[in-house]
Amino acid sequence: MIVTRFAPSPTGYLHIGGLRTALFSYLWARKNGGKFLLRIEDTDESRNSEAATQAIIEAFAWVGLEHDGDITYQSQRKEVYAQYLQQLLDEGKAYYCYLSKEELAALREQQMAAKERPRYDGRYRDFDGEVPRDIDPVIRIKAPLSGTMVIDDGIKGEVVFQAEDILDDFIIARADGTPTYNFVVAIDDALMGVTEVIRGDDHLSNTPKQMVVYEALGFDVPKFYHVPMIHNQSGKKLSKRDGATDVMAYKTMGYLPEALLNFLVRLGWSHGDQEIFSFDEMCDLFDPKDINKSASIYNTEKLDWLNAHYIKNSSNTELATLLEPYGITLVSHDKKEILLDVLKERAKTLEEMAAMVNEIISAPKTYDAKAVKKAFKGDAKAILEDFTMKLQVRDDMHLPSDYHEAMEELVNEKGIGFGKIGQPLRVALLGKLSGPGLDTVMAVIGKDESIRRISNAVTGIEI
Ligand code: GLU
Numbered sequence: 112m113i114v115t116r117f118a119p120s121p122t123g124y125l126h127i128g129g130l131r132t133a134l135f136s137y138l139w140a141r142k143n144g145g146k147f148l149l150r151i152e153d154t155d156e157s158r159n160s161e162a163a164t165q166a167i168i169e170a171f172a173w174v175g176l177e178h179d180g181d182i183t184y185q186s187q188r189k190e191v192y193a194q195y196l197q198q199l200l201d202e203g204k205a206y207y208c209y210l211s212k213e214e215l216a217a218l219r220e221q222q223m224a225a226k227e228r229p230r231y232d233g234r235y236r237d238f239d240g241e242v243p244r245d246i247d248p249v250i251r252i253k254a255p256l257s258g259t260m261v262i263d264d265g266i267k268g269e270v271v272f273q274a275e276d277i278l279d280d281f282i283i284a285r286a287d288g289t290p291t292y293n294f295v296v297a298i299d300d301a302l303m304g305v306t307e308v309i310r311g312d313d314h315l316s317n318t319p320k321q322m323v324v325y326e327a328l329g330f331d332v333p334k335f336y337h338v339p340m341i342h343n344q345s346g347k348k349l350s351k352r353d354g355a356t357d358v359m360a361y362k363t364m365g366y367l368p369e370a371l372l373n374f375l376v377r378l379g380w381s382h383g384d385q386e387i388f389s390f391d392e393m394c395d396l397f398d399p400k401d402i403n404k405s406a407s408i409y410n411t412e413k414l415d416w417l418n419a420h421y422i423k424n425s426s427n428t429e430l431a432t433l434l435e436p437y438g439i440t441l442v443s444h445d446k447k448e449i450l451l452d453v454l455k456e457r458a459k460t461l462e463e464m465a466a467m468v469n470e471i472i473s474a475p476k477t478y479d480a481k482a483v484k485k486a487f488k489g490d491a492k493a494i495l496e497d498f499t500m501k502l503q504v505r506d507d508m509h510l511p512s513d514y515h516e517a518m519e520e521l522v523n524e525k526g527i528g529f530g531k532i533g534q535p536l537r538v539a540l541l542g543k544l545s546g547p548g549l550d551t552v553m554a555v556i557g558k559d560e561s562i563r564r565i566s567n568a569v570t571g572i573e574i
Contacts, residue, residue, distance in 0.1 A: 113145030114306045117178070118296065120152040121163035124357040125170040128311065128341050128349060131375040135338065136309045137176050138376070138397035148303055149178035153186045154295060170358040174368040175390070183303060185295055192290040195298055195328060196250055196283065204327045205283060207248035208235040230279040250284035252294070252327060260319045265336040266402045267312070272319045281320055293320040301330035309399060312337035336399045341378055342406040349409050365437070365461030367425070370418040379407035387420060415459040422458055427451040430464070437465030446555040449511060453551045471552050474564050475542025478572055482544040486534035487574045494532050495539060497521060499565050508558045511550035518550070539568030 115136035119129055140147035151167070153159040171178070199205035210218075210231070219229040236253065255274045262270045272278075283294035296317075300308060315337045325332045343353040355361055361371050373388050381403070382388075382396045422430070430451050431441040441447045450468065458464035501517045508514065518536075522529055537544055540552050540561065553561040 112306070113140055113143040114148065114304045115140045115145065115309060116148040116150055116300065116303060116305050118150040118152050118299075118310075119167055120155070121159045121161075121167060122155075123163055123166075124359060125167045126356050127358055127361070127371075127375065128356070130170065130174065130176075130358050130371075131341065131378055132310055132338055133171070133176060134174075134372060134375055134393075135336075135380070135397070135399060135402070136307075137178075138393050139307060139309065139399055140179075141394045142397055145306075146179040146304075147176075148180060148183065148305065150183040150299055150303065151185065152292075152296070153184055154289065154292075156186075159186075166359065173359065173362055174372055183299065185299065188295070188299070189290075191302070192295055192298060193288075196290060196294075199252060199283070199327055200250065202327075203253075205250050205252045206235055206238070206280075207242070208251045208280075208282075209243045209246045209248045210235065211243070211246055228276065231281070233280055236280060247286040249282045249286050251280040252283045252323060254278040254280050254320075254323045260322055262315075262318055262322070262335055264315075265307075265334055265399050266339070266404060267315075267337055270315065274319075277316065277319055278323065281323075283324070293317050294324055297321040297324035297330070298328070300333055301325060301328070305333050307334045307336065307399075309336040309338060312339050336402065338379060338402055339404065339406045341409050343409055346406075346408075353409065354411065363462075365463065365465070366414065366418050367421045367433075367461070370414065370421040373417050373421070374414045377413075378409065379403050387417070419459045422461070422464065423455050425455065427455075430455060430461075433461050434465050434468065437462065439465050439468050441468065446557075449551060450555045453547045457547065467547070470541060470546060471555055474560070474567070475540075477542060478538055478568065479543040482534075482538045482542075483572055483574070486538045486544065487572055491531075491535040492569050492572075492574075494521070494525070494527070495535050495565050495569055497525070498532060498536065499562050502558055502562055505558075509554065511548065511554045513550075514553040514561075515550040535568070536565070538572075539565045 117129070117133035117136050119125065137147045139145075149171070151164050153164065196205065200207075208231070215231075218232060222229045231251065233256070235251070242248070255278065258274050260272045260274055260278075262272070264270050281293070282291055284290050318335055318337070322332055341349045343349050349356060355364065358371070362368075369390065372390065372393070376388055376393050376397065377386065379402050380397065381401060388396070425433070427448050428442075431447055434441060441450070444450070450471065454464050454467050458467060498518070498521050501521055502508065505513070505517060508517075518529070518532055521532055525531075533549060534544065536549055537546065540549065540556075546552065556564070
Protein backbone atom coordinates (compact mmCIF):
# COMPACT_ATOMS: atom_id res chain seq x y z
CA MET A 112 0.00 0.00 0.00
CA ILE A 113 1.19 3.51 -0.80
CA VAL A 114 1.51 5.66 2.29
CA THR A 115 2.40 9.32 1.94
CA ARG A 116 2.60 12.07 4.50
CA PHE A 117 2.82 15.78 5.03
CA ALA A 118 5.17 16.80 7.81
CA PRO A 119 5.06 20.53 8.49
CA SER A 120 6.97 22.29 11.24
CA PRO A 121 4.46 24.52 13.01
CA THR A 122 6.48 27.70 12.94
CA GLY A 123 3.81 29.91 11.35
CA TYR A 124 0.91 29.75 8.97
CA LEU A 125 0.63 27.11 6.27
CA HIS A 126 2.47 28.32 3.19
CA ILE A 127 1.00 27.63 -0.23
CA GLY A 128 4.21 25.80 -1.16
CA GLY A 129 3.53 23.48 1.76
CA LEU A 130 -0.05 23.02 0.69
CA ARG A 131 1.13 22.09 -2.78
CA THR A 132 3.36 19.25 -1.51
CA ALA A 133 0.57 18.19 0.83
CA LEU A 134 -1.80 18.10 -2.14
CA PHE A 135 0.62 16.06 -4.25
CA SER A 136 1.08 13.61 -1.38
CA TYR A 137 -2.66 13.44 -0.78
CA LEU A 138 -3.49 12.84 -4.44
CA TRP A 139 -0.91 10.14 -4.86
CA ALA A 140 -2.20 8.25 -1.84
CA ARG A 141 -5.82 8.62 -2.96
CA LYS A 142 -5.10 7.56 -6.49
CA ASN A 143 -3.53 4.37 -5.21
CA GLY A 144 -6.12 3.66 -2.54
CA GLY A 145 -3.38 4.32 0.01
CA LYS A 146 -3.06 6.50 3.05
CA PHE A 147 -2.14 10.12 3.56
CA LEU A 148 -0.78 10.89 7.02
CA LEU A 149 -0.18 14.16 8.82
CA ARG A 150 2.75 14.61 11.15
CA ILE A 151 3.42 17.80 13.04
CA GLU A 152 7.15 18.31 13.46
CA ASP A 153 7.00 20.25 16.68
CA THR A 154 10.22 19.31 18.38
CA ASP A 155 11.67 22.80 18.41
CA GLU A 156 9.80 24.28 21.34
CA SER A 157 11.30 27.73 20.90
CA ARG A 158 10.01 28.05 17.32
CA ASN A 159 6.80 26.05 17.36
CA SER A 160 3.41 27.16 18.52
CA GLU A 161 0.06 25.57 19.11
CA ALA A 162 -1.50 28.41 17.11
CA ALA A 163 0.59 27.42 14.09
CA THR A 164 -0.51 23.81 14.42
CA GLN A 165 -4.12 24.99 14.53
CA ALA A 166 -3.51 27.18 11.48
CA ILE A 167 -2.34 24.12 9.54
CA ILE A 168 -5.37 22.09 10.62
CA GLU A 169 -7.69 24.98 9.77
CA ALA A 170 -6.16 25.38 6.30
CA PHE A 171 -6.50 21.65 5.64
CA ALA A 172 -10.14 21.81 6.68
CA TRP A 173 -10.78 24.81 4.43
CA VAL A 174 -9.41 23.15 1.31
CA GLY A 175 -10.86 19.79 2.26
CA LEU A 176 -7.69 17.73 2.46
CA GLU A 177 -8.40 14.93 4.87
CA HIS A 178 -5.60 12.97 6.42
CA ASP A 179 -5.98 9.39 7.50
CA GLY A 180 -5.81 8.35 11.11
CA ASP A 181 -4.67 10.53 13.97
CA ILE A 182 -2.16 13.31 13.63
CA THR A 183 1.30 12.31 14.80
CA TYR A 184 3.02 14.90 16.97
CA GLN A 185 6.76 14.56 17.24
CA SER A 186 6.69 16.28 20.62
CA GLN A 187 4.85 13.24 21.97
CA ARG A 188 7.41 10.75 20.72
CA LYS A 189 10.48 11.60 22.75
CA GLU A 190 10.64 8.13 24.27
CA VAL A 191 10.58 6.49 20.87
CA TYR A 192 13.52 8.59 19.73
CA ALA A 193 15.41 7.96 22.99
CA GLN A 194 14.96 4.25 22.50
CA TYR A 195 16.44 4.34 19.01
CA LEU A 196 19.31 6.54 20.15
CA GLN A 197 20.11 3.96 22.78
CA GLN A 198 19.85 1.15 20.25
CA LEU A 199 22.40 2.82 17.99
CA LEU A 200 24.73 3.50 20.93
CA ASP A 201 24.43 -0.10 22.08
CA GLU A 202 25.17 -1.39 18.60
CA GLY A 203 28.18 0.87 18.24
CA LYS A 204 26.55 2.67 15.30
CA ALA A 205 26.47 5.96 17.18
CA TYR A 206 28.68 7.42 19.86
CA TYR A 207 29.04 10.25 22.32
CA CYS A 208 31.17 13.11 21.15
CA TYR A 209 32.75 15.45 23.68
CA LEU A 210 34.09 18.05 21.33
CA SER A 211 33.60 21.46 22.91
CA LYS A 212 32.22 24.40 20.97
CA GLU A 213 35.65 26.02 21.03
CA GLU A 214 37.33 22.89 19.71
CA LEU A 215 34.78 22.59 16.95
CA ALA A 216 35.30 26.23 15.99
CA ALA A 217 39.07 25.77 15.95
CA LEU A 218 38.69 22.68 13.79
CA ARG A 219 36.55 24.56 11.31
CA GLU A 220 39.00 27.40 11.11
CA GLN A 221 41.85 25.03 10.46
CA GLN A 222 39.90 23.24 7.72
CA MET A 223 38.89 26.48 6.09
CA ALA A 224 42.47 27.69 6.12
CA ALA A 225 43.50 24.44 4.43
CA LYS A 226 40.66 24.99 1.93
CA GLU A 227 38.94 21.83 3.08
CA ARG A 228 35.23 21.31 3.60
CA PRO A 229 34.45 22.04 7.26
CA ARG A 230 33.48 18.79 8.85
CA TYR A 231 33.69 16.85 12.04
CA ASP A 232 36.96 14.94 12.08
CA GLY A 233 35.67 11.80 13.79
CA ARG A 234 37.95 12.14 16.80
CA TYR A 235 35.49 10.44 19.19
CA ARG A 236 34.36 7.85 16.67
CA ASP A 237 36.37 5.03 18.09
CA PHE A 238 37.60 6.76 21.20
CA ASP A 239 38.52 4.69 24.18
CA GLY A 240 40.44 7.21 26.25
CA GLU A 241 39.32 9.26 29.22
CA VAL A 242 36.32 11.46 28.33
CA PRO A 243 36.19 15.13 29.40
CA ARG A 244 33.99 15.47 32.48
CA ASP A 245 32.86 19.04 32.07
CA ILE A 246 31.14 18.57 28.71
CA ASP A 247 27.63 17.33 27.96
CA PRO A 248 28.23 15.18 24.93
CA VAL A 249 26.25 15.15 21.72
CA ILE A 250 25.50 11.86 19.98
CA ARG A 251 26.85 11.35 16.48
CA ILE A 252 25.96 8.62 14.05
CA LYS A 253 28.64 6.74 12.15
CA ALA A 254 28.16 7.77 8.54
CA PRO A 255 29.93 6.23 5.57
CA LEU A 256 33.04 8.30 5.02
CA SER A 257 33.65 7.27 1.45
CA GLY A 258 31.76 5.83 -1.47
CA THR A 259 28.56 7.09 -2.97
CA MET A 260 24.96 7.37 -1.90
CA VAL A 261 22.38 7.19 -4.61
CA ILE A 262 18.84 8.49 -4.38
CA ASP A 263 16.56 7.15 -7.05
CA ASP A 264 14.42 10.26 -7.00
CA GLY A 265 11.02 9.99 -8.65
CA ILE A 266 11.36 13.46 -10.16
CA LYS A 267 15.06 14.14 -10.49
CA GLY A 268 16.13 10.65 -11.46
CA GLU A 269 19.32 9.25 -9.97
CA VAL A 270 20.99 11.72 -7.68
CA VAL A 271 24.47 10.62 -6.68
CA PHE A 272 26.16 11.99 -3.58
CA GLN A 273 29.80 11.41 -2.76
CA ALA A 274 29.83 10.53 0.92
CA GLU A 275 33.03 12.41 1.56
CA ASP A 276 31.61 15.58 0.05
CA ILE A 277 28.46 15.74 2.07
CA LEU A 278 28.58 13.47 5.07
CA ASP A 279 30.45 13.32 8.30
CA ASP A 280 29.38 11.71 11.54
CA PHE A 281 26.51 14.12 12.01
CA ILE A 282 24.78 14.86 15.26
CA ILE A 283 21.61 12.89 15.99
CA ALA A 284 21.13 14.16 19.55
CA ARG A 285 22.15 17.51 20.95
CA ALA A 286 23.97 18.03 24.24
CA ASP A 287 20.61 18.52 25.98
CA GLY A 288 19.52 15.11 24.73
CA THR A 289 17.03 16.32 22.11
CA PRO A 290 17.20 14.41 18.85
CA THR A 291 17.85 16.26 15.60
CA TYR A 292 15.60 16.72 12.60
CA ASN A 293 17.19 14.21 10.21
CA PHE A 294 17.14 11.51 12.85
CA VAL A 295 13.51 11.85 13.89
CA VAL A 296 12.17 12.30 10.36
CA ALA A 297 13.70 9.01 9.28
CA ILE A 298 12.41 7.18 12.34
CA ASP A 299 8.91 8.58 12.00
CA ASP A 300 8.64 7.95 8.29
CA ALA A 301 9.75 4.38 8.85
CA LEU A 302 7.51 3.70 11.85
CA MET A 303 4.51 5.35 10.25
CA GLY A 304 4.99 3.05 7.28
CA VAL A 305 5.56 5.88 4.82
CA THR A 306 6.43 4.40 1.45
CA GLU A 307 6.72 7.61 -0.61
CA VAL A 308 8.08 10.92 0.58
CA ILE A 309 7.00 13.85 -1.57
CA ARG A 310 8.57 17.08 -0.35
CA GLY A 311 10.25 20.27 -1.51
CA ASP A 312 13.67 19.92 -3.11
CA ASP A 313 15.07 22.23 -0.46
CA HIS A 314 15.23 18.98 1.52
CA LEU A 315 17.32 17.12 -1.04
CA SER A 316 20.55 17.63 0.87
CA ASN A 317 18.97 16.14 4.01
CA THR A 318 18.07 12.92 2.27
CA PRO A 319 21.52 11.25 2.34
CA LYS A 320 21.64 11.87 6.08
CA GLN A 321 18.22 10.37 6.55
CA MET A 322 19.34 7.39 4.48
CA VAL A 323 22.23 6.88 6.88
CA VAL A 324 19.70 6.69 9.71
CA TYR A 325 17.45 4.28 7.81
CA GLU A 326 20.36 2.03 7.12
CA ALA A 327 21.72 2.13 10.65
CA LEU A 328 18.31 1.16 12.02
CA GLY A 329 17.63 -1.42 9.35
CA PHE A 330 14.56 0.37 8.03
CA ASP A 331 13.38 0.28 4.42
CA VAL A 332 14.21 3.49 2.58
CA PRO A 333 11.08 5.07 1.07
CA LYS A 334 10.81 6.35 -2.48
CA PHE A 335 11.65 10.05 -2.61
CA TYR A 336 10.18 12.75 -4.82
CA HIS A 337 11.86 16.11 -4.42
CA VAL A 338 9.57 18.74 -5.90
CA PRO A 339 11.18 21.85 -7.43
CA MET A 340 10.35 25.12 -5.72
CA ILE A 341 7.73 27.67 -6.72
CA HIS A 342 9.32 30.81 -8.14
CA ASN A 343 7.99 34.31 -8.57
CA GLN A 344 7.83 36.08 -11.94
CA SER A 345 11.45 37.13 -11.65
CA GLY A 346 12.66 33.59 -11.09
CA LYS A 347 13.34 33.87 -7.36
CA LYS A 348 11.95 31.61 -4.68
CA LEU A 349 8.41 32.72 -3.79
CA SER A 350 8.39 34.86 -0.67
CA LYS A 351 6.00 36.93 1.37
CA ARG A 352 6.94 39.93 -0.73
CA ASP A 353 5.27 38.30 -3.72
CA GLY A 354 1.88 38.66 -2.09
CA ALA A 355 -0.01 36.20 -0.03
CA THR A 356 1.73 33.01 0.85
CA ASP A 357 -0.50 32.11 3.80
CA VAL A 358 -3.15 29.67 2.64
CA MET A 359 -5.85 31.29 4.79
CA ALA A 360 -5.13 34.71 3.27
CA TYR A 361 -6.45 33.28 0.00
CA LYS A 362 -9.71 32.55 1.77
CA THR A 363 -9.92 36.13 3.01
CA MET A 364 -9.26 37.46 -0.46
CA GLY A 365 -12.13 35.44 -1.80
CA TYR A 366 -10.53 32.51 -3.56
CA LEU A 367 -12.45 29.27 -3.60
CA PRO A 368 -10.61 26.24 -2.29
CA GLU A 369 -11.32 24.36 -5.53
CA ALA A 370 -9.61 27.13 -7.47
CA LEU A 371 -6.61 27.24 -5.16
CA LEU A 372 -6.13 23.47 -5.34
CA ASN A 373 -6.52 23.51 -9.11
CA PHE A 374 -3.97 26.31 -9.28
CA LEU A 375 -1.54 24.47 -7.02
CA VAL A 376 -1.82 21.14 -8.79
CA ARG A 377 -0.76 22.89 -12.00
CA LEU A 378 2.21 24.52 -10.31
CA GLY A 379 4.78 22.02 -11.39
CA TRP A 380 2.53 19.21 -12.56
CA SER A 381 0.76 18.82 -15.86
CA HIS A 382 -1.49 16.46 -17.71
CA GLY A 383 -1.24 17.37 -21.37
CA ASP A 384 -2.45 20.93 -21.69
CA GLN A 385 -5.47 20.53 -19.44
CA GLU A 386 -5.91 23.45 -17.04
CA ILE A 387 -9.15 22.75 -15.21
CA PHE A 388 -9.20 19.80 -12.88
CA SER A 389 -12.02 18.90 -10.54
CA PHE A 390 -10.92 17.37 -7.29
CA ASP A 391 -11.93 13.90 -8.47
CA GLU A 392 -10.08 14.37 -11.73
CA MET A 393 -6.92 15.37 -9.88
CA CYS A 394 -7.23 12.23 -7.78
CA ASP A 395 -7.61 10.12 -10.92
CA LEU A 396 -4.91 11.72 -13.01
CA PHE A 397 -2.16 12.82 -10.67
CA ASP A 398 1.10 10.97 -10.96
CA PRO A 399 4.31 12.38 -9.48
CA LYS A 400 6.25 11.15 -12.49
CA ASP A 401 4.63 14.02 -14.40
CA ILE A 402 5.99 16.66 -12.03
CA ASN A 403 8.26 19.04 -13.90
CA LYS A 404 11.96 18.94 -13.26
CA SER A 405 12.28 22.70 -13.19
CA ALA A 406 10.80 25.29 -10.86
CA SER A 407 7.26 26.45 -11.50
CA ILE A 408 6.27 30.08 -11.83
CA TYR A 409 3.58 31.60 -9.65
CA ASN A 410 1.12 33.52 -11.77
CA THR A 411 -1.67 35.51 -10.13
CA GLU A 412 -3.60 35.98 -13.39
CA LYS A 413 -3.84 32.25 -13.73
CA LEU A 414 -5.19 31.93 -10.21
CA ASP A 415 -7.73 34.68 -10.89
CA TRP A 416 -8.77 33.02 -14.10
CA LEU A 417 -9.32 29.70 -12.35
CA ASN A 418 -11.17 31.39 -9.51
CA ALA A 419 -13.45 33.17 -11.96
CA HIS A 420 -14.15 29.80 -13.54
CA TYR A 421 -15.10 28.20 -10.24
CA ILE A 422 -17.20 31.19 -9.18
CA LYS A 423 -19.07 31.04 -12.47
CA ASN A 424 -19.77 27.38 -11.92
CA SER A 425 -20.99 27.74 -8.34
CA SER A 426 -24.69 27.74 -7.59
CA ASN A 427 -26.25 30.99 -6.46
CA THR A 428 -27.14 29.44 -3.14
CA GLU A 429 -23.50 28.49 -2.58
CA LEU A 430 -22.35 31.96 -3.58
CA ALA A 431 -24.86 33.66 -1.27
CA THR A 432 -23.46 31.63 1.62
CA LEU A 433 -19.86 32.30 0.61
CA LEU A 434 -20.53 36.04 0.49
CA GLU A 435 -21.83 36.17 4.05
CA PRO A 436 -18.40 36.61 5.68
CA TYR A 437 -18.08 39.78 3.57
CA GLY A 438 -21.18 41.22 5.25
CA ILE A 439 -23.45 40.44 2.31
CA THR A 440 -26.80 38.91 3.22
CA LEU A 441 -28.45 37.66 0.08
CA VAL A 442 -29.73 34.29 1.14
CA SER A 443 -33.33 35.51 1.36
CA HIS A 444 -33.07 38.40 -1.12
CA ASP A 445 -35.86 37.96 -3.66
CA LYS A 446 -33.64 39.06 -6.55
CA LYS A 447 -30.66 36.95 -5.52
CA GLU A 448 -30.78 34.82 -8.66
CA ILE A 449 -30.85 37.76 -11.07
CA LEU A 450 -28.03 39.51 -9.26
CA LEU A 451 -25.74 36.54 -8.84
CA ASP A 452 -26.34 35.23 -12.36
CA VAL A 453 -24.88 38.45 -13.64
CA LEU A 454 -22.12 39.03 -11.10
CA LYS A 455 -20.71 35.55 -11.27
CA GLU A 456 -19.85 36.19 -14.89
CA ARG A 457 -17.85 39.26 -13.85
CA ALA A 458 -16.13 38.63 -10.54
CA LYS A 459 -12.65 37.17 -10.16
CA THR A 460 -12.87 36.78 -6.39
CA LEU A 461 -15.59 36.68 -3.74
CA GLU A 462 -14.16 39.87 -2.31
CA GLU A 463 -14.61 41.57 -5.65
CA MET A 464 -18.08 40.12 -5.96
CA ALA A 465 -19.03 41.40 -2.52
CA ALA A 466 -17.87 44.88 -3.55
CA MET A 467 -19.99 44.62 -6.70
CA VAL A 468 -23.04 43.58 -4.70
CA ASN A 469 -22.53 46.51 -2.36
CA GLU A 470 -22.21 48.91 -5.25
CA ILE A 471 -25.59 47.81 -6.51
CA ILE A 472 -27.49 47.32 -3.28
CA SER A 473 -26.46 50.57 -1.63
CA ALA A 474 -27.32 53.88 -3.23
CA PRO A 475 -24.26 55.87 -4.39
CA LYS A 476 -22.95 58.21 -1.73
CA THR A 477 -21.04 60.26 -4.23
CA TYR A 478 -21.01 60.62 -7.97
CA ASP A 479 -17.79 60.23 -9.87
CA ALA A 480 -16.95 63.72 -11.17
CA LYS A 481 -15.62 62.58 -14.54
CA ALA A 482 -18.65 60.36 -15.08
CA VAL A 483 -20.99 63.23 -14.25
CA LYS A 484 -19.19 65.51 -16.64
CA LYS A 485 -19.44 62.97 -19.41
CA ALA A 486 -23.01 61.79 -18.79
CA PHE A 487 -24.88 64.88 -17.63
CA LYS A 488 -24.69 66.92 -20.79
CA GLY A 489 -27.54 68.66 -22.53
CA ASP A 490 -30.96 67.39 -21.61
CA ALA A 491 -29.74 64.43 -19.52
CA LYS A 492 -31.84 65.45 -16.52
CA ALA A 493 -34.96 65.85 -18.60
CA ILE A 494 -34.45 62.41 -20.10
CA LEU A 495 -34.07 60.94 -16.61
CA GLU A 496 -37.27 62.64 -15.51
CA ASP A 497 -39.15 61.24 -18.49
CA PHE A 498 -37.79 57.83 -17.66
CA THR A 499 -38.98 58.17 -14.07
CA MET A 500 -42.45 58.85 -15.37
CA LYS A 501 -42.32 55.76 -17.50
CA LEU A 502 -41.38 53.70 -14.50
CA GLN A 503 -44.10 55.23 -12.37
CA VAL A 504 -46.90 54.27 -14.70
CA ARG A 505 -45.74 50.70 -15.12
CA ASP A 506 -46.77 47.91 -12.81
CA ASP A 507 -45.31 44.46 -12.38
CA MET A 508 -41.73 45.51 -12.86
CA HIS A 509 -39.69 42.47 -11.83
CA LEU A 510 -37.37 41.26 -14.51
CA PRO A 511 -34.46 42.97 -16.24
CA SER A 512 -36.48 42.67 -19.44
CA ASP A 513 -39.28 44.79 -17.90
CA TYR A 514 -36.81 47.60 -17.35
CA HIS A 515 -35.21 47.06 -20.70
CA GLU A 516 -38.57 47.53 -22.37
CA ALA A 517 -39.13 50.77 -20.49
CA MET A 518 -35.79 52.10 -21.64
CA GLU A 519 -36.42 50.95 -25.18
CA GLU A 520 -39.78 52.64 -25.29
CA LEU A 521 -38.21 55.87 -24.14
CA VAL A 522 -35.41 55.91 -26.70
CA ASN A 523 -37.85 55.04 -29.47
CA GLU A 524 -40.29 57.76 -28.53
CA LYS A 525 -37.57 60.34 -28.24
CA GLY A 526 -35.58 59.10 -31.20
CA ILE A 527 -32.38 59.06 -29.17
CA GLY A 528 -29.59 56.51 -28.81
CA PHE A 529 -29.40 54.20 -25.78
CA GLY A 530 -26.34 56.04 -24.53
CA LYS A 531 -28.34 59.20 -23.98
CA ILE A 532 -30.37 57.54 -21.28
CA GLY A 533 -27.85 54.84 -20.36
CA GLN A 534 -25.03 57.09 -19.25
CA PRO A 535 -26.90 59.46 -16.92
CA LEU A 536 -29.00 56.59 -15.63
CA ARG A 537 -25.86 54.62 -14.82
CA VAL A 538 -24.40 57.54 -12.89
CA ALA A 539 -27.71 58.03 -11.07
CA LEU A 540 -28.01 54.41 -10.07
CA LEU A 541 -24.37 53.52 -9.41
CA GLY A 542 -22.49 56.79 -9.11
CA LYS A 543 -20.12 55.88 -11.96
CA LEU A 544 -20.04 54.71 -15.54
CA SER A 545 -19.02 51.08 -15.05
CA GLY A 546 -20.92 48.11 -13.71
CA PRO A 547 -23.35 45.48 -14.90
CA GLY A 548 -26.36 46.01 -17.14
CA LEU A 549 -28.76 48.71 -15.95
CA ASP A 550 -31.80 46.55 -16.52
CA THR A 551 -30.31 44.05 -14.06
CA VAL A 552 -29.42 46.75 -11.56
CA MET A 553 -32.96 48.14 -11.60
CA ALA A 554 -34.55 44.69 -11.39
CA VAL A 555 -32.44 43.95 -8.33
CA ILE A 556 -33.06 47.19 -6.45
CA GLY A 557 -36.69 47.45 -7.62
CA LYS A 558 -38.79 50.20 -9.09
CA ASP A 559 -39.13 52.41 -6.02
CA GLU A 560 -35.43 52.43 -5.25
CA SER A 561 -34.60 53.08 -8.91
CA ILE A 562 -36.92 56.09 -8.94
CA ARG A 563 -35.45 57.33 -5.66
CA ARG A 564 -31.87 57.13 -6.96
CA ILE A 565 -32.82 58.89 -10.20
CA SER A 566 -34.54 61.68 -8.39
CA ASN A 567 -31.62 62.08 -5.97
CA ALA A 568 -29.30 62.43 -8.94
CA VAL A 569 -31.54 64.90 -10.71
CA THR A 570 -31.75 67.12 -7.65
CA GLY A 571 -28.26 66.44 -6.26
CA ILE A 572 -26.04 66.65 -9.31
CA GLU A 573 -24.96 70.12 -10.28
CA ILE A 574 -24.20 70.76 -13.90
N1 GLU B 1 9.23 19.60 8.71
C1 GLU B 1 9.87 19.84 7.46
C2 GLU B 1 9.50 21.20 6.95
O1 GLU B 1 8.49 21.74 7.37
C3 GLU B 1 9.49 18.85 6.38
C4 GLU B 1 10.10 17.54 6.57
C5 GLU B 1 9.90 16.61 5.42
O2 GLU B 1 8.99 16.79 4.62
O3 GLU B 1 10.63 15.63 5.38
O4 GLU B 1 10.19 21.73 6.13
